[in-house]
Amino acid sequence: MDHKVGDLISQLYPAVYTQMVPKQGESKPRRRRRKNTGDGSGGAKKRQLSAEQLNFLEMNFGNEHKLESERKDKLAADSGLDPRQVAVWFQNRRARWKNKKLEEEYTKLKTAHESIVVEKCQLESEVLKLKEQLSRTEKEIQRLADHVGRVSTESPTSPLSMAMDPPFLGEYALEGYEDAFYMQPENSYIPGMEWINQYI
DNA sequence: TTAAGTTGTTCGTTACATCA
DNA sequence: CTGATGTAACGAACAACTTA
Numbered sequence: 001m002d003h004k005v006g007d008l009i010s011q012l013y014p015a016v017y018t019q020m021v022p023k024q025g026e027s028k029p030r031r032r033r034r035k036n037t038g039d040g041s042g043g044a045k046k047r048q049l050s051a052e053q054l055n056f057l058e059m060n061f062g063n064e065h066k067l068e069s070e071r072k073d074k075l076a077a078d079s080g081l082d083p084r085q086v087a088v089w090f091q092n093r094r095a096r097w098k099n100k101k102l103e104e105e106y107t108k109l110k111t112a113h114e115s116i117v118v119e120k121c122q123l124e125s126e127v128l129k130l131k132e133q134l135s136r137t138e139k140e141i142q143r144l145a146d147h148v149g150r151v152s153t154e155s156p157t158s159p160l161s162m163a164m165d166p167p168f169l170g171e172y173a174l175e176g177y178e179d180a181f182y183m184q185p186e187n188s189y190i191p192g193m194e195w196i197n198q199y200i
Numbered sequence: 201t202t203a204a205g206t207t208g209t210t211c212g213t214t215a216c217a218t219c220a
Numbered sequence: 221c222t223g224a225t226g227t228a229a230c231g232a233a234c235a236a237c238t239t240a
Contacts, residue, residue: 047215047216048217048218066208066209067208069207069208091208091210094209094210095210095211
């Protein structure tokens with residue numbers, strides 16, 4: 001039998017599969033199972049499988065979790081169990097395996113989440129540090145700009161002031177940094193502008 | 201083509217055994 | 221004795237096939 005689609009849906013999209021299958025409460029009430037009478041006349045027979053049988057089934061489950069009809073019959077014959085018992089054991093074993101896998105997946109996701117939270121905290125504190133550094137730097141720039149502004153207003157206006165306009169920066173011009181492009185004439189040297197010195 | 205039957209699956213539950 | 225836990229077994233609902 002091929003149950004690939006159903007398996008995939010139920011394994012990968014349990015929520016979808018659950019919606020496909022009507023809920024318990026919406027269907028007919030369950031029949032109660034007969035109690036074990038102990039004489040094997042109707043209820044369950046002896047319950048616990050022997051250690052040897054369990055070991056045998058466990059080894060075979062390790063190879064392949066699915067159970068085809070022929071394999072079931074062979075395992076039943078080899079273990080001395082009823083084929084129905086083998087089928088039930090595999091059903092329950094698959095359920096336990098799935099639960100274990102889910103728990104492992106949960107643990108993995110939880111660990112990953114915790115490390116991401118730690119990283120987030122570190123990044124947030126770094127952002128805070130950088131903001132403080134930016135604030136200090138801006139204050140320093142402002143202080144220097146104020147100082148330069150005071151010095152330039154104290155000097156007399158030169159006829160060359162037009163020639164000493166700050167270079168055009170277009171959209172790259174920074175607001176508040178205009179004064180930084182006024183240079184002290186005695187310290188200035190502009191390549192190709194040597195001729196201007198004879199007028200100073 | 202199709203309705204009914206068969207077989208195997210998952211999920212939830214029940215009954216029972218065992219142990220602290 | 222009792223409650224918690226593990227597990228064999230069961231029933232329901234379903235999908236994929238087969239058959240008449």
